[in-house]
Amino acid sequence: MKILLAGNPNAGKSALFSRLTGSRVISSNYPGTTIDYTSGFMKIGESNAELIDIPGIYSLDREEKDSDVALQMLKTGDVIINVINATNLERDLYLTLELLEGKTPVIVALNIWDDALHLGINIDIKKLEELLGVPVIPTVAITGEGIKNLVENIPAAAAPGLPALTREKRWAKIGEIVNQVQQVTHRHHTFGERLADATVKPVPGILISLLVAAIVFLIVRYAGDGLYQYIMEPIFQFAWRPVVTAISNHLGAGFLHDILIGQLIDGQIDFLQSWGLLTTALYVPFALVLPYIAAFYFALGMLEDIGYLPRLAVMLDTIMHRFGMHGYAIIPTILGFGCNVPAILSTRVLENRKQRFIAITLISLAIPCASLQALILGLVGQHGIQYVAIVYATLFIVWIATGLILNATIKGFTPELVIEIPPYRMVPWPIMMNKLLYRIRGFLIEAVPIMIIAIPVVNVLTMLGIFTAIASFSAPVISGLLGLPQDAIAAIFVALLRMDAAMAVLAPLSLTAKQLVISSVVVVMFFPCVATLTIMLRELGFTDLLKSLGIMILSAVIVGSLLNLLPI
Amino acid sequence: MGMNKITLAQMKDGQEGTVAEIMGGRWAYSRLTSMGLRPGSRIVKSSSMYWHGPVTFRINNTQMAVGRGLANRILVIPDENTSCR
Numbered sequence: 258m259k260i261l262l263a264g265n266p267n268a269g270k271s272a273l274f275s276r277l278t279g280s281r282v283i284s285s286n287y288p289g290t291t292i293d294y295t296s297g298f299m300k301i302g303e304s305n306a307e308l309i310d311i312p313g314i315y316s317l318d319r320e321e322k323d324s325d326v327a328l329q330m331l332k333t334g335d336v337i338i339n340v341i342n343a344t345n346l347e348r349d350l351y352l353t354l355e356l357l358e359g360k361t362p363v364i365v366a367l368n369i370w371d372d373a374l375h376l377g378i379n380i381d382i383k384k385l386e387e388l389l390g391v392p393v394i395p396t397v398a399i400t401g402e403g404i405k406n407l408v409e410n411i412p413a414a415a416a417p418g419l420p421a422l423t424r425e426k427r428w429a430k431i432g433e434i435v436n437q438v439q440q441v442t443h444r445h446h447t448f449g450e451r452l453a454d455a456t457v458k459p460v461p462g463i464l465i466s467l468l469v470a471a472i473v474f475l476i477v478r479y480a481g482d483g484l485y486q487y488i489m490e491p492i493f494q495f496a497w498r499p500v501v502t503a504i505s506n507h508l509g510a511g512f513l514h515d516i517l518i519g520q521l522i523d524g525q526i527d528f529l530q531s532w533g534l535l536t537t538a539l540y541v542p543f544a545l546v547l548p549y550i551a552a553f554y555f556a557l558g559m560l561e562d563i564g565y566l567p568r569l570a571v572m573l574d575t576i577m578h579r580f581g582m583h584g585y586a587i588i589p590t591i592l593g594f595g596c597n598v599p600a601i602l603s604t605r606v607l608e609n610r611k612q613r614f615i616a617i618t619l620i621s622l623a624i625p626c627a628s629l630q631a632l633i634l635g636l637v638g639q640h641g642i643q644y645v646a647i648v649y650a651t652l653f654i655v656w657i658a659t660g661l662i663l664n665a666t667i668k669g670f671t672p673e674l675v676i677e678i679p680p681y682r683m684v685p686w687p688i689m690m691n692k693l694l695y696r697i698r699g700f701l702i703e704a705v706p707i708m709i710i711a712i713p714v715v716n717v718l719t720m721l722g723i724f725t726a727i728a729s730f731s732a733p734v735i736s737g738l739l740g741l742p743q744d745a746i747a748a749i750f751v752a753l754l755r756m757d758a759a760m761a762v763l764a765p766l767s768l769t770a771k772q773l774v775i776s777s778v779v780v781v782m783f784f785p786c787v788a789t790l791t792i793m794l795r796e797l798g799f800t801d802l803l804k805s806l807g808i809m810i811l812s813a814v815i816v817g818s819l820l821n822l823l824p825i
Numbered sequence: 826m827g828m829n830k831i832t833l834a835q836m837k838d839g840q841e842g843t844v845a846e847i848m849g850g851r852w853a854y855s856r857l858t859s860m861g862l863r864p865g866s867r868i869v870k871s872s873s874m875y876w877h878g879p880v881t882f883r884i885n886n887t888q889m890a891v892g893r894g895l896a897n898r899i900l901v902i903p904d905e906n907t908s909c910r
Binding site for chain 1: 838852853855856857858859860861863871872873874875876877878879881885886887888889890891892894895
């Protein structure tokens with residue numbers, strides 16, 4: 258059996274999906290978290306059923322471009338669980354009526370039931386069931402309330418086969434239903450609502466956004482540093498070092514030692530410079546990068562779940578229009594500070610090609626993912642916070658300048674922002690921590706194997722003199738324009754595999770502060786890592802991908818050269 | 826007698842009214858109506874962002890924002906006595 262979860266954006270489908278399947282999907286408090294469908298399995302009584310989380314849609318009208326995927330998917334289901342936001346009954350019933358005009362049996366999950374009660378909204382569920390002709394089950398997906406009841410009632414899903422109505426008649430019918438089932442008791446505005454208004458008002462809004470940006474940066478910097486200094490570094494020095502030293506002594510010199518442990522530096526294992534599978538290949542992802550990944554996703558998860566990001570879209574709309582995008586593009590951009598791959602996927606909420614090309618190119622060009630930020634904060638930061646500031650400022654200027662240029666040169670218009678702003682919610686800690694663990698696990702699954710491959714590959718290429726050959730070939734650019742030592746070329750190339758591998762290459766080179774600034778800016782801008790490249794190809798197509806890559810390579814060389822000319 | 830239509834952009838912060846007409850294109854009309862903004866909806870304007878930025882408002886319990894250009898094309902009949910807060 259195939260069960261579909263359908264509903265308006267931000268009705269809580271993803272949270273419900275996690276509850277029903279026990280699997281983890283990213284759910285956040287803003288519309289459009291699910292861009293592609295997600296499927297999982299759930300138990301109904303004794304049997305297994307496939308559950309599919311469909312991206313949120315407001316209606317089945319074909320004019321809504323984003324409903325295409327959803328429309329196709331809806332045809333394939335045996336049962337539809339229609340997720341309704343109980344605080345927004347009138348609007349959400351539109352899709353419900355459309356679904357009830359179809360042939361697939363429907364059961365309604367009246368979600369966010371707790372908020373509706375708090376808001377003084379009383380819904381007569383028996384009456385609603387009667388009027389719709391299908392079961393209606395109140396649920397609170399983030400706490401799990403009502404989920405059991407929902408599952409038990411899935412077999413009772415029904416297809417009343419309502420006659421197809423015109424849009425106006427449907428709204429009229431909804432008006433009648435709402436009048437009969439919903440009573441709203443008068444109430445005062447809540448603190449949350451006043452806060453919600455304040456954060457989109459110009460003056461407090463802008464001050465709050467600066468404060469939020471500062472808090473996020475401080476969390477990433479200090480929580481990241483703290484995790485590294487007080488947890489990961491001690492684990493490696495005091496717990497792991499004796500183990501690898503014993504292995505090293507046991508193996509003695511030889512090929513296996515070179516591969517597993519790497520070179521001894523002054524007779525000691527040096528986790529950064531030894532370049533073995535058990536030393537550097539583990540130390541870089543776990544000790545150097547993981548702390549910043551964890552810190553960033555902790556901060557991002559809170560922003561997502563509180564529901565702050567759409568406010569930022571409202572505030573930055575005018576500025577983003579100068580770059581040929583509307584304000585919503587800021588959400589993919591912020592996701593890019595974690596990993597460019599999901600960021601690029603989420604640009605699908607932007608309506609046309611111009612917006613998407615600009616957003617994707619700018620993310621890939623100027624937004625350093627968490628691995629790169631670990632490099633910037635960790636390596637460049639050793640020389641002082643002012644150099645970190647130079648790197649971020651340079652990237653910010655590049656982002657602005659490239660955005661202005663692309664907007665002026667790419668044909669097409671930018672549609673207007675139309676956005677729903679979800680109410681603020683308290684962070685649902687268990688769900689947020691789950692999401693954090695899910696993302697950290699995702700990072701480790703990707704990063705560790707690639708580091709384990711990259712380290713011997715780089716070793717072999719170095720031994721074969723490949724990098725020396727590339728370096729002498731590209732010397733006019735690398736040393737001439739960018740002022741970097743030839744060894745740094747390897748960093749730019751392994752960055753194609755993964756950005757954190759570049760850090761492993763740069764770390765032992767003992768570069769000057771200026772050289773580190775230039776090489777990190779160039780590594781960020783020059784080329785995407787292979788995972789990002791694949792997604793860009795899929796989302797942009799071949800021609801636009803080439804254009805995008807051309808922009809990156811060209812601007813990386815220009816900006817790197819300019820930095821080299823500056824007295825840093 | 827209060828039947829003078831003004832645009833959503835012209836409404837004052839906190840002013841309430843009833844949506845009269847949406848003069849956008851098909852896409853905007855379809856999008857706005859399915860999000861709950863349609864002729865007859867009760868609307869409360871929250872604020873306008875600087876630099877000709879989006880207009881934020883509430884319909885029922887939902888806070889929404891639209892770009893200023895679109896807000897100029899949504900006509901509202903404002904209530905008489907809520908013009909100032």
